[in-house]
Amino acid sequence: MTRNRITSLIVGLLALTALVVAGCGSDGESTAGGGGGGKIALVAYSTPQQAYEDAVIPGFQKTPEGEGVEFSTSFGASGDQRRAVEGGLPADVVGFSLEPDMTKVVDAGLVPKDWNSDEYEGNVTDSVVVLSTRPGNPKNIKGWEDLIRDDVEVITPNPATSGGAKWNIMAAYGSQIEQGKSEQEALDFVKQVLENTSVQDDSARDSLQTFAGGTGDVLIGYENEALQAQDEEIELEYVIPDQTILIENPIAATTDGGETAQEFVDYTRTDEAQQLFADRGYRPVVESVLEANRKKFPEPEALFTIDEFGGWGKVETDFFDEENGSIFDIQRELGNPTE
Numbered sequence: 350m351t352r353n354r355i356t357s358l359i360v361g362l363l364a365l366t367a368l369v370v371a372g373c374g375s376d377g378e379s380t381a382g383g384g385g386g387g388k389i390a391l392v393a394y395s396t397p398q399q400a401y402e403d404a405v406i407p408g409f410q411k412t413p414e415g416e417g418v419e420f421s422t423s424f425g426a427s428g429d430q431r432r433a434v435e436g437g438l439p440a441d442v443v444g445f446s447l448e449p450d451m452t453k454v455v456d457a458g459l460v461p462k463d464w465n466s467d468e469y470e471g472n473v474t475d476s477v478v479v480l481s482t483r484p485g486n487p488k489n490i491k492g493w494e495d496l497i498r499d500d501v502e503v504i505t506p507n508p509a510t511s512g513g514a515k516w517n518i519m520a521a522y523g524s525q526i527e528q529g530k531s532e533q534e535a536l537d538f539v540k541q542v543l544e545n546t547s548v549q550d551d552s553a554r555d556s557l558q559t560f561a562g563g564t565g566d567v568l569i570g571y572e573n574e575a576l577q578a579q580d581e582e583i584e585l586e587y588v589i590p591d592q593t594i595l596i597e598n599p600i601a602a603t604t605d606g607g608e609t610a611q612e613f614v615d616y617t618r619t620d621e622a623q624q625l626f627a628d629r630g631y632r633p634v635v636e637s638v639l640e641a642n643r644k645k646f647p648e649p650e651a652l653f654t655i656d657e658f659g660g661w662g663k664v665e666t667d668f669f670d671e672e673n674g675s676i677f678d679i680q681r682e683l684g685n686p687t688e
Contacts, residue, residue, distance in 0.1 A: 386417035387609045392434055393444035394427035394512060395554035396574055404625040414612040426552035427512030441606035442613055446512030448661045451599045464601035473600040473617045475632035477649060478520035481568040481575045481587040488566045492590045493524040497541040504548055504565035506556045508669055508676055509687050513553030515669060516596050517569040518676055524592035527651045540679045549685055571596060576630030591650040
């Protein structure tokens with residue numbers, strides 16, 4: 350078990366004790382609303398940490414609703430963060446990398462059932478899966494088929510812990526379906542990609558750090574991660590493959606989060622906040638802000654969504670069920686960790 354997994358489990362166990370006293374919300378103080386101060390505990394997946402802490406949270410604190418509001422934050426692999434919240438980690442707002450993690454906290458009664466009833470279907474940002482390479486693209490990576498060459502070493506996180514990994518795998522799978530391949534051929538292709546993967550970290554952020562440290566020829570990951578890495582002067586280039594998937598990242602106030610937590614969620618969909626996300630590499634869910642940034646976010650040649658495979662409910666069962674999912678079967682066959 351990696352250090353990050355151990356840390357997440359410890360956080361969850363410690364938070365379980367706190368749950369007895371505090372309930373799901375941070376401490377009941379996030380209900381003030383209307384600029385009356387209070388606190389918000391934000392628990393989210395790893396990649397948007399800088400966007401939230403450096404831009405979106407300070408932006409909210411400058412609004413009348415956010416004046417005087419204090420934040421505590423926790424970031425990590427999406428699956429680990431969801432399990433920590435289920436185990437009692439105090440949370441007023443949760444942001445995960447994909448819908449199934451949100452669905453599980455809804456089923457646990459920690460997030461309202463109508464969390465995705467707004468015009469954005471509960472999402473706060475979009476992205477697409479891209480292929481990051483070394484400067485100059487020395488392995489001449491142009492698309493998905495290059496990832497199964499014998500001379501290419503791939504980096505992508507582990508789907509047992511990382512929501513980003515699931516997006517990556519479904520992007521690879523869908524790329525084959527888009528080219529007219531059968532479902533079995535698409536699974537065989539994913540297996541070849543995973544065979545070429547030398548390191549499966551716990552989170553997308555950890556995989557970026559592994560790649561930045563010199564391991565691997567190509568990193569499968571989010572477009573926003575690649576753009577942020579370039580802003581941080583990490584030496585990489587990236588290719589948007591002809592076939593890729595639309596990544597949709599959900600956000601919600603918890604059942605005990607209170608008025609201020611919901612006001613923060615509402616703020617994240619304002620033009621101002623959406624531009625702050627766009628400045629840090631995320632595709633806005635507000636259409637007008639996306640169009641204003643279209644030069645930065647070109648439309649891929651063949652962009653598909655998770656709905657084309659039956660939605661996340663079916664995908665979780667068919668591909669990522671720990672007992673019978675096809676991807677977990679592949680992982681076990683390859684000797685990769687499945688928990």
